Each structure stands twice: as structure tokens, then as C-alpha cells.
């Protein structure tokens with residue numbers, strides 16, 4: 314099958330800063346493709362180039378078979394997009410925003426009403442739909458924006474951190490709806506997120522991105538397998554001493570201190586737990602708690618980047634920082 | 643069909659946003675009122691006897707000019723909607739839509755022109771209240787003339803705004819353009835009283851023909867001896883200017899990212 318998205322050495326530079334660095338990705342039709350990475354990794358820049366908002370500095374990309382520079386108009390007819398930054402008209406009501414989107418994006422008039430009322434129900438804004446959007450809370454705005462992205466059924470739907478700032482319940486609703494929509498209308502989804510849970514739940518394949526490059530790309534389960542084993546988390550009064558001691562005692566290679574915890578990745582975690590406690594007891598280190606868990610994507614992320622992924626707080630979206638970032642050049 | 647629907651949607655949005663902004667509508671009375679009453683009456687009485695035609699008061703002479711000025715200032719100001727949309731992110735929503743750049747530009751342009759037209763109508767109403775003689779036919783004829791004049795002017799504002807990314811620089815450029823266009827349009831005097839070199843410059847100003855056309859329509863036969871061009875030529879020049887600005891605007895929106 315012909316890939317629905319294909320990039321070839323796709324690169325974007327901002328005055329010398331390389332935001333996206335020679336990206337080669339291929340997305341198959343019907344796939345859910347995830348882009349995961351820390352702030353500034355280049356996820357949004359990548360999406361913006363695929364959506365014709367930004368012109369690549371070099372390299373090419375095709376979406377639905379069309380070149381994003383030479384056939385931008387055809388690309389735009391194939392895509393839908395939920396932006397990371399706010400993009401509503403806050404002087405209009407929620408319902409007006411939805412109708413406007415439906416009209417701009419060519420939703421047939423006969424289907425508009427039904428789809429819009431459905432979406433309003435989904436994002437639980439029926440009772441606020443006729444209020445000006447400037448009176449909404451930021452979570453409500455986000456819900457409406459996300460809903461808005463789902464009222465036309467494009468070939469490729471880009472979701473740039475779709476559920477930032479939403480409460481867990483709404484988030485779960487949205488995931489379910491996105492999955493249903495995808496099934497029913499044969500939509501390919503490209504998603505960026507900081508939520509590991511979201512990536513694991515929604516994506517068939519995940520690309521981990523850092524400094525504009527893809528450093529790992531596979532199914533979530535495969536990515537986790539590369540971690541070979543379990544994660545042991547130890548909280549103690551003296552983390553540095555503890556890490557030093559454990560390294561000396563057991564020869565751990567993957568050991569790091571994250572916040573107030575020592576994290577160790579090992580093949581066989583279970584049998585190690587009592588031995589770790591034993592070893593510390595003789596050394597005057599007081600272990601507060603010790604925990605064993607299956608690896609998750611966050612660990613994968615740590616493994617590849619050497620850094621934790623920081624979940625973006627929803628607050629910045631409407632502040633001054635967001636204002637600066639959301640300008641289109 | 644999709645394009646037409648999109649055009650209508652964009653037009654409607656501009657008009658709705660404008661009509662919901664009461665302060666802006668109310669404040670639009672102020673400037674023309676000051677010009678007509680204080681400037682019009684003040685200069686008028688000191689010019690007594692020195693006017694080009696005895697049938698016209700100075701206030702009557704400048705009324706079409708002030709109408710033109712309102713169209714100019716409002717239209718240029720409308721470009722701000724582009725900056726606003728960039729600032730609040732809504733521009734992305736429009737630019738990623740499947741609509742052609744031409745449709746997007748026209749939607750905004752027609753919407754903003756409608757808003758300017760409403761401002762113009764407010765000034766006409768003000769003129770009537772001040773006792774300026776405007777026949778009902780003249781009011782009707784003013785509509786297409788105002789609209790044609792405003793298309794090109796709104797386009798200038800939109801084009802400039804499409805290159806800018808903040809309000810401050812837009813404001814600066816705007817005031818740089820507004821006043822020369824206004825003073826060199828013959829809005830406050832008849833062009834014949836200017837030295838030839840100034841007349842020549844004024845004849846390059848598109849607003850000159852808009853104002854001249856408005857004078858034809860409002861002042862009727864009284865204006866003919868003083869005209870810059872016959873009415874139809876005025877209109878033709880304004881239309882050609884509009885056409886050029888629409889082409890330039892489509893191009894400007896095309897390169898806007």
C-alpha cells in the first residue's frame with residue numbers, strides 16, 4: 314500500500330536553530346502514529362510542515378500522495394488538525410465556532426447539525442454552546458477545539474497534544490471517540506503527546522523524537538521490550554550513597570536518580586528486592602519504600618534520551634508565553 | 643460551492659464581530675462629528691466669500707470628503723483583524739482549511755468592507771442630522787460608490803497586516819499612510835486650488851477619485867464645473883485600483899504563513 318505520509322530528509326531551521334533534522338518517516342494508511350518527545354523536540358514543527366503551515370528549509374514530504382509545498386492546496390483538502398496552541402475565535406459562541414469550522418472545511422450542510430450536536434454532547438458543552446467563548450474556562454475551550462477538529466472527516470487527522478489540560482475523565486472520553494471515528498471513517502491519525510498513557514492507548518507505532526531527530530521508532534510493546542526487564546524504584550534517606558552502594562554491590566548499569574527515587578532497570582527484578590534491602594541495612598541507609606514495576610513508555614523515553622519527559626501543564630496555553638509561540642510568521 | 647460557502651462564512655464572521663463591538667460603532671461618530679462641526683463651521687466662516695461656488699457652504703463641500711476619510715481610516719484600520727487573528731491563533735484555522743487563498747482574502751475583504759460601509763452610513767446619518775442636504779437618491783447612489791472605494795482601501799490594510807506580526811508596527815505604518823492619502827485626496831478643498839505639482843501627486847491617489855465620485859453623487863450638478871474627472875471615469879479608475887489590490891492581496895495571503 315502507498316504510505317499516506319512520507320517524509321524525505323525533512324528539515325526545518327529557525328535562524329540557525331535546527332528544529333527538525335533530516336526526518337525520514339513513513340506512515341501507513343489507517344495507522345495511529347505517535348510522536349513523543351520533550352518540549353522543543355520539534356514535534357509541532359514537524360506537524361506544521363506536514364500541514365503546510367510552515368515551509369521546510371530542505372527535504373520533502375508527501376501527505377496523501379501530495380507534496381506539501383508544491384501541492385499545498387491538495388494537502389489541505391486531505392487533512393484536519395487540532396492545534397497545540399489556541400485557535401478559536403473567542404468573540405463568537407462555541408456553537409458558532411463549530412458551524413464556522415464545518416463551513417470552512419466543507420462539511421455538507423445536511424450533516425452539520427447532527428455532527429455538531431453530537432460533538433457538543435461529547436465534549437459536554439451543550440449547555441454552554443451559546444455563550445461567547447471568552448467566557449469559557451481554558452479546559453472548556455480546549456474541549457471545544459478538540460471537538461471542532463473532529464467534525465470533518467479528513468484522510469489524515471493531526472492532533473498536537475490534543476488532551477493537554479483536560480481532566481482524566483474527559484480525556485478517556487476523547488480517546489474512545491477518536492478510536493471510533495477512526496474506525497468508522499478510515500482516518501489516519503498522527504498524534505503528539507507528553508502523556509505516555511495516551512500514546513500507549515492510541516498509537517500503533519511511536520516515534521521518539523529528541524532535538525529534531527527520531528531516536529527510536531516502533532510499536533509501543535516493542536519499545537518496551539528493548540528495556541529488557543523490570544524497573545525497581547527505591548526511596549531512601551540518602552540517594553547518592555544508595556546508588557553508589559548498589560552499583561558496587563550488584564554491578565547495576567542502568568541506575569539513575571530521578572527526583573527522590575533511585576531507579577534501576579534490571580532483567581529479573583523480583584529476586585533482587587530482598588537483597589537490596591539487606592545490602593542497605595548494613596550501611597546505615599534507611600529505605601523508605603521499594604517498588605517493582607513493569608516498564609512503561611516513560612522508561613523507554615528515559616532510556617533513549619537520558620532525560621525525563623516533562624508533562625506540559627495546561628496553564629501556559631493561554632498565558633503570555635503561549636501568545637508568543639502561537640504567532641504565525 | 644465549498645468556496646462560496648467559505649466566502650460567506652468568513653464574511654459573516656467579520657460582520658458579526660463588528661456588530662458585537664458596540665464601543666467601536668459608537669466611537670465612530672466622534673471623529674466625523676468634530677471635523678464637520680468644528681472644522682467645517684470654523685474654517686467655513688473664516689473662508690466666507692472665498693469659496694469656489696456660492697451655492698455651497700464649506701461644510702457641504704467637505705462632507706463627501708469626510709465620508710471618504712471615514713472610509714479610509716476605517717478600512718485601513720480593518721487590517722488589524724488579520725493581526726488579531728494571527729495573535730489569537732485563529733488565522734491558522736483559516737489557513738489550514740481547504741479554501742483557496744483568493745477566497746480567504748475575499749472573505750475578509752468583503753467582510754471588512756461591509757463594516758466600513760456601515761461606518762459610512764453612520765456618517766451619512768450624521769450629515770442628515772447636521773442638516774446637510776442629501777437626497778434619498780444620493781444616499782442610494784452612495785452605497786455602491788462607497789463600497790467600491792472601500793474595497794481597495796481595505797485591501798491595502800489587509801496586505802500591510804499580512805506582512806506584520808504585531809499591533810505596534812501595524813499602527814505605525816498605518817498612520818504613515820493614512821494622513822498623506824487623506825490630505826492629498828482633495829477631501830478638504832477642491833484640487834484646482836493646489837499648485838500643479840501637488841495636483842499631480844493627488845491624481846496618483848486612488849482616494850481622490852473616490853472622494854470625487856462621492857461629490858458627484860452628493861452635490862450633483864453643482865460639482866460638475868469643479869470635478870476632477872467625470873463620474874464614470876472616477877468609478878472606472880477606482881475599479882481598476884480595486885482589481886489590482888485584490889490581485890496583490892491574494893498574493894500577500896498566499897505567502898502569509
Ligand SMILES: Nc1ncnc2c1ncn2[C@@H]1O[C@H](COP(=O)(O)OP(=O)(O)OP(=O)(O)O)[C@@H](O)[C@H]1O
Nearest residue numbers: 327332350351352353354355356357358359397642
Ligand atoms: N517560529 C519559530 N521561530 C523560532 N524558533 C522556533 C519557532 N517555532 C519553534 N521554534 C523552535 O523550534 C524548536 C522545536 O519547537 P517545537 O514547537 O516543534 O517543539 P515541540 O516538540 O512541539 O515542543 P512542545 O512539547 O513544547 O510542544 C524549539 O527549539 C523552538 O524554540
Ligand SMILES: [Mg+2]
Nearest residue numbers: 356357358397
Ligand atoms: Mg509542540
